[in-house]
Amino acid sequence: xxxxxxxxxxxxxxNVTKIFDPEGAHVLALDNCSLEIPAxxxxxxxxxxxxxxxxxxxxIAGFHGISSGEISLDGVPICTPEKMAEPGADRIVVFQxxxxxxxxxxxxxxxxxxxxxxxxxxxxxxxxxxxxxGEMGLQGIANCYINEISSGxxxxxxxxxxxxxxxxxxxxxxxxxxxxxxxxxxxxKHLLDVYDRAHKTIFFITHDLEEAIYLGSRVVVMTTRPGRxxxxxxxxxxxxxxxxxxxxxxxxxxxMEVLEAVQEEARKAFEAGEREFA
Amino acid sequence: MQIPxxxxxxxxxxxxxxxxxxxxxxxxxxxxxxxxYLMVAGLLLFLAVWYMTTELFKLPRFEKLPGPVAVIRExxxxxxxxxxxxxxxxxxxxxxxxxxxxxxAFGLATLLGVPLGLFMGWKxxxxxxxxxxxxxxxxxPMLAWVPLAILMWPAxxxxxxxxxxxxxxxxxxxxxLLGVESIDEVYFRAARCLGSKPRHIFFRVVxxxxxxxxxxxxxxxxxxxxxxxxxxxxxxxxxxxxxLIWNSFVMxxxxxxxxxxxxxxxxxxxxxxxxRFVGALLMKWKVREVSP
Numbered sequence: 001x002x003x004x005x006x007x008x009x010x011x012x013x014x015n016v017t018k019i020f021d022p023e024g025a026h027v028l029a030l031d032n033c034s035l036e037i038p039a040x041x042x043x044x045x046x047x048x049x050x051x052x053x054x055x056x057x058x059x060i061a062g063f064h065g066i067s068s069g070e071i072s073l074d075g076v077p078i079c080t081p082e083k084m085a086e087p088g089a090d091r092i093v094v095f096q097x098x099x100x101x102x103x104x105x106x107x108x109x110x111x112x113x114x115x116x117x118x119x120x121x122x123x124x125x126x127x128x129x130x131x132x133x134g135e136m137g138l139q140g141i142a143n144c145y146i147n148e149i150s151s152g153x154x155x156x157x158x159x160x161x162x163x164x165x166x167x168x169x170x171x172x173x174x175x176x177x178x179x180x181x182x183x184x185x186x187x188x189k190h191l192l193d194v195y196d197r198a199h200k201t202i203f204f205i206t207h208d209l210e211e212a213i214y215l216g217s218r219v220v221v222m223t224t225r226p227g228r229x230x231x232x233x234x235x236x237x238x239x240x241x242x243x244x245x246x247x248x249x250x251x252x253x254x255x256m257e258v259l260e261a262v263q264e265e266a267r268k269a270f271e272a273g274e275r276e277f278a
Numbered sequence: 279m280q281i282p283x284x285x286x287x288x289x290x291x292x293x294x295x296x297x298x299x300x301x302x303x304x305x306x307x308x309x310x311x312x313x314x315y316l317m318v319a320g321l322l323l324f325l326a327v328w329y330m331t332t333e334l335f336k337l338p339r340f341e342k343l344p345g346p347v348a349v350i351r352e353x354x355x356x357x358x359x360x361x362x363x364x365x366x367x368x369x370x371x372x373x374x375x376x377x378x379x380x381x382x383a384f385g386l387a388t389l390l391g392v393p394l395g396l397f398m399g400w401k402x403x404x405x406x407x408x409x410x411x412x413x414x415x416x417x418x419p420m421l422a423w424v425p426l427a428i429l430m431w432p433a434x435x436x437x438x439x440x441x442x443x444x445x446x447x448x449x450x451x452x453x454x455l456l457g458v459e460s461i462d463e464v465y466f467r468a469a470r471c472l473g474s475k476p477r478h479i480f481f482r483v484v485x486x487x488x489x490x491x492x493x494x495x496x497x498x499x500x501x502x503x504x505x506x507x508x509x510x511x512x513x514x515x516x517x518x519x520x521x522l523i524w525n526s527f528v529m530x531x532x533x534x535x536x537x538x539x540x541x542x543x544x545x546x547x548x549x550x551x552x553x554r555f556v557g558a559l560l561m562k563w564k565v566r567e568v569s570p
Contacts, residue, residue: 088473089472089473092472095468099462099465103487104563112482113472
């Protein structure tokens with residue numbers, strides 16, 4: 001099965017468990033999680049705070065290992081309990097608070113990947129970056145430093161910096177969390193355009209259920225800690241999507257479905273938190 | 279390191295004009311504000327108090343100190359009574375000698391301290407080796423090193439430079455280490471995601487990320503270098519501003535003490551300004567960040 005006509009970037013998460021500090025506090029962050037993400041799917045993960053969403057993303061990205069199970073990319077195991085994944089340009093992360101290098105200009109940030117990987121000369125990388133920045137309407141800020149541009153632009157540049165590489169999956173960790181509603185809606189449209197154009201698998205973490213349904217092909221609801229996959233909801237709203245989607249009957253039904261699943265977990269998380277403080 | 283940016287020429291010219299205009303605007307605002315007038319008033323007030331206490335009323339404890347009139351007269355005299363003024367080449371010889379010593383010591387401290395600090399911050403193993411020694415030696419006041427410095431370097435010149443170097447070296451190393459530690463982990467992760475090898479992380483994340491702290495360290499290092507230099511020159515100098523101060527005290531040539539002190543103040547200020555200037559050139563991203 002593939003979305004978007006893409007043939008690379010399928011991720012298979014099988015029985016993944018992650019225990020932090022197994023000798024001491026023994027915090028079970030992920031408990032036997034299994035999820036198949038077909039190539040080219042826009043997969044959105046929702047769940048209460050601390051449910052292990054970012055833990056899962058970090059394991060795929062190669063920032064930490066897992067305690068049991070296996071994660072494969074296009075059928076090749078990349079992360080097992082014995083060997084954590086090596087971070088690489090086939091799985092690029094867009095971080096929650098942004099990670100553009102402030103000491104480089106927008107252009108220097110975007111060409112970073114291809115140049116350090118030795119895949120392009122600097123001139124070639126500039127050409128490729130110029131094309132991507134142009135497609136994203138960012139050519140005017142190529143020579144600006146990161147502190148000179150708005151947070152919305154920074155997110156778009158970070159996506160451009162990822163897309164200029166030969167990546168298989170884009171990992172996004174609540175990238176629009178701190179944004180106002182207006183900027184967010186511009187960001188959503190932009191990301192949908194990028195997705196429709198690039199045919200890449202996207203693994204997207206969010207707390208925002210509306211965002212989840214508007215963007216995702218599937219919404220995966222995780223339980224409160226220890227994180228398990230509670231429910232997987234297919235979002236059968238056709239693409240390309242625009243703001244009209246938000247007014248449709250199907251959107252409302254799906255939102256209700258996700259909301260019910262999440263609310264139960266949010267209540268459990270809240271009660272667990274209350275107990276912790278009591 | 280900085281990837282050279284291929285800015286179109288037109289843009290560069292535009293940026294220059296904008297920068298120049300921005301500078302002119304800021305200067306205009308500054309002149310309109312009360313700040314420059316308060317600064318001048320503060321300076322005049324200081325001179326007035328100095329004049330009244332030492333020369334006009336000759337208050338107890340101040341009566342032996344040279345007053346501003348005596349100092350300025352000596353400083354600007356073509357035929358100075360104590361042999362030091364802006365017209366005498368010996369004055370410049372003292373300045374140049376001190377500057378050369380600071381330059382050598384500061385240069386060596388930067389060449390050794392910055393790479394050491396970068397490695398200590400970057401590689402934990404390296405840090406574990408060096409940090410305890412560094413932390414034990416760093417708090418020892420420079421004057422305590424004098425006997426060992428003289429034992430190690432029987433030539434006076436080398437001993438003075440060595441003392442100056444030591445002070446500058448610890449300040450540079452520690453600040454560089456703090457600079458690397460201040461870099462957000464997320465940049466290292468991003469760099470690894472984008473396919474960086476260790477050398478790319480070192481030159482493209484560790485070095486530029488630590489630069490703001492490195493330059494703070496260099497400013498502190500320059501300050502302590504002058505401090506140690508003057509102490510060293512007082513003890514074992516033959517030339518230099520520290521020597522001039524001490525020698526003038528011994529020879530009862532009091533106005534020269536103040537001339538040398540004020541000269542030190544100016545040169546110290548100029549050397550800090552030079553470091554800030556180089557820092558601003560290397561960290562354009564920081565300069566633009568703070569500009570309105």
